[in-house]
Amino acid sequence: MINTIEQFHEEQEAKHLHNKIASFFDNFQVGTLLNRSGMRKVKGVAPIKLFTGIFMLPFEGNNFFRGIVTNGSLDFKKDAAYALLKNPCHNWRSFMLKIAVKVITVFSLLTDEQREKVLIFDDSTYDRSRSKVVELLARIFDHNSQTYLNGFKLLTLGWSDGVSFLPLDFVLRSSAEAKNRIQEVSKVLDKRTCGYRRRQEAMTKSTELVEGMVKRVLAFGIKADYVLMDSWFSFPSVITAISRHVPVICMAKDMENILYRYQNVYLRLSDLYRRLRKRPGKSKILASVVVTMANGPAVKIVFVRHRHKRSWLAILTTKIELSDEEIIRIYGKRWDIEVFFKMSKHHLNLEKEVQLRDYDGLVGHATIVMTRYIFLSLEQRLHDDPRTLGSLFYTCCDEMKDLSLLDSLNRLLALVLDKVRATGKFVDEFLTEMLNTIMGAAIAIIKSNRCEQQITTLCQ
Numbered sequence: 001m002i003n004t005i006e007q008f009h010e011e012q013e014a015k016h017l018h019n020k021i022a023s024f025f026d027n028f029q030v031g032t033l034l035n036r037s038g039m040r041k042v043k044g045v046a047p048i049k050l051f052t053g054i055f056m057l058p059f060e061g062n063n064f065f066r067g068i069v070t071n072g073s074l075d076f077k078k079d080a081a082y083a084l085l086k087n088p089c090h091n092w093r094s095f096m097l098k099i100a101v102k103v104i105t106v107f108s109l110l111t112d113e114q115r116e117k118v119l120i121f122d123d124s125t126y127d128r129s130r131s132k133v134v135e136l137l138a139r140i141f142d143h144n145s146q147t148y149l150n151g152f153k154l155l156t157l158g159w160s161d162g163v164s165f166l167p168l169d170f171v172l173r174s175s176a177e178a179k180n181r182i183q184e185v186s187k188v189l190d191k192r193t194c195g196y197r198r199r200q201e202a203m204t205k206s207t208e209l210v211e212g213m214v215k216r217v218l219a220f221g222i223k224a225d226y227v228l229m230d231s232w233f234s235f236p237s238v239i240t241a242i243s244r245h246v247p248v249i250c251m252a253k254d255m256e257n258i259l260y261r262y263q264n265v266y267l268r269l270s271d272l273y274r275r276l277r278k279r280p281g282k283s284k285i286l287a288s289v290v291v292t293m294a295n296g297p298a299v300k301i302v303f304v305r306h307r308h309k310r311s312w313l314a315i316l317t318t319k320i321e322l323s324d325e326e327i328i329r330i331y332g333k334r335w336d337i338e339v340f341f342k343m344s345k346h347h348l349n350l351e352k353e354v355q356l357r358d359y360d361g362l363v364g365h366a367t368i369v370m371t372r373y374i375f376l377s378l379e380q381r382l383h384d385d386p387r388t389l390g391s392l393f394y395t396c397c398d399e400m401k402d403l404s405l406l407d408s409l410n411r412l413l414a415l416v417l418d419k420v421r422a423t424g425k426f427v428d429e430f431l432t433e434m435l436n437t438i439m440g441a442a443i444a445i446i447k448s449n450r451c452e453q454q455i456t457t458l459c460q
Helices: 002-027 030-036 047-055 064-069 078-086 092-109 194-202 210-219 236-243 269-275 324-346 359-384 391-402 405-423 428-459
Strands: 118-127 138-142 147-160 165-173 226-229 248-252 260-262 265-267 285-293 298-305 312-317
Touching (some): 002 030, 030 047, 047 064, 047 359, 092 165, 118 165, 118 324, 147 324, 194 359, 210 236, 226 324, 269 285, 269 298, 285 324, 312 324, 324 359
Parallel strands (some): 226 248
Antiparallel strands (some): 138 147, 147 165, 248 312, 285 298, 298 312
C-alpha cells in the first residue's frame, strides 16, 4: 500500500514537471526561437521534439545513452538527436540569447528599477580527462586542483539582478597555444557557418573574447549597470575595453607588470597598499584610494581584510564615485556564477550526460544545459516571489488606486443605462438627459462636501 502511494506521488510529480516544462516552452516560444536560429524541419521529426527529448534527460534521471540511444519509446532515433546537436549551421548562441532576453523581461517586471543589474564573467573547467580524440581537446590547468587535465575552459557571461542568475553567452575554449592542443579541428567547414566561427573563438585567448561578448549581449537589448570579473581578467587592456561599454568591478591581482600611478609614482599593488594609511581597529575595509592604471583608466581600489588569512584582498572599479561599501556589496553578486557552475555540473549533467567527440555537438549540448538552468531560475523566481501571483494583483491595486468616485458613478450609471435601454421603453434622448442630470447633481454634491471639509479644517 505504501509503495503504491509513493508511486502515485512520483507519477503526479513527474506529470506536474512535464506540464511546467511544456508551459515554459509554450510561453517563451521555444519552437519559434529554434526555427529563427536555423534549426528548421527539413524531414522527419520537428526540432522542438528533439530538443525536448534531450532537455528532459536529467529531470527523468537519464543520460543520453539510456534516454535517447536505447530508448525505443521515442518518436525519433539517436541519429536525429545527434544531427540536431552536431549541425555547424545551427546558431545556438542566438537561441540562448533570445530566450534569456525574454526571461529577463519577466524578471524586470518583478524588480525595482533601482536595483543593480550586472554582467558576470568567469570560466570553469569542462573535464574530458578520459577522452583522447575529441575535437579541439586540450591540456588545461585546473586552478582548484592545481593540476593539468584534458578538457576545455568554459568561459561564461551571465546576468544577475542579485536574486536570479541567467547564462547569456559562452565560449568552449580549447587552447590558444598549439602545443597544448591534443586534437586540432577535424571538420572542413564553410567560413560563414557558426561552427567555423566557434572554432576560431575556441583557439583565442579569453582576454580577447570578453569585449566581444559584452557588445553582443548589449546589442540584444540586455541592460546592465556593471560588469563583474575575477582577478584573471583584471588586465588594463581588458578593463579599458569593457569600461567603454559598461563600468567594471573586479578583483585586482598583485602582479609585477601591472602598475598604478599614485602621487606621480608607478607602484605595483602590494607597494601601493603599504603606502596607504590604514583604518584603525579591526575594520573589514582597510583602505581605499583613487589611482590611474598604467596604460589604463582612472580606478578606485578598495582593500579588504582577508577572512581566512593575515592578508588583504583588493577590489577595483572604474566607477570611482561609488562608496567603498557599495563596491563590496555589488561585487558580492559575482558569487551567483559559481552556483551556476556547480549546478550545471553536478545536477544538470554538463560534463557526463553525453560523450560527444564533435565540437559542434559539445556546443549544442552545453546550450541545452544552460537552457535548463534558465528554466529552473524562472521557476525558482515564480515560486519564491509573491509578486508573481500575476498581473491580477497589480491590476486590482491600480483599479483601487486610480478609479475616482466620479468614474465609479459613471460606470455604474452606464450599466443601468444599458439595462434600461434593453427594455425598449425609453428613448435615448430621455436616457441621456437623465444621465447628465444625475452626474451634474453628483458633481455639485462632491464640490459642496469639499468646501465644507476645507472650512472645517481652517476652523480647527
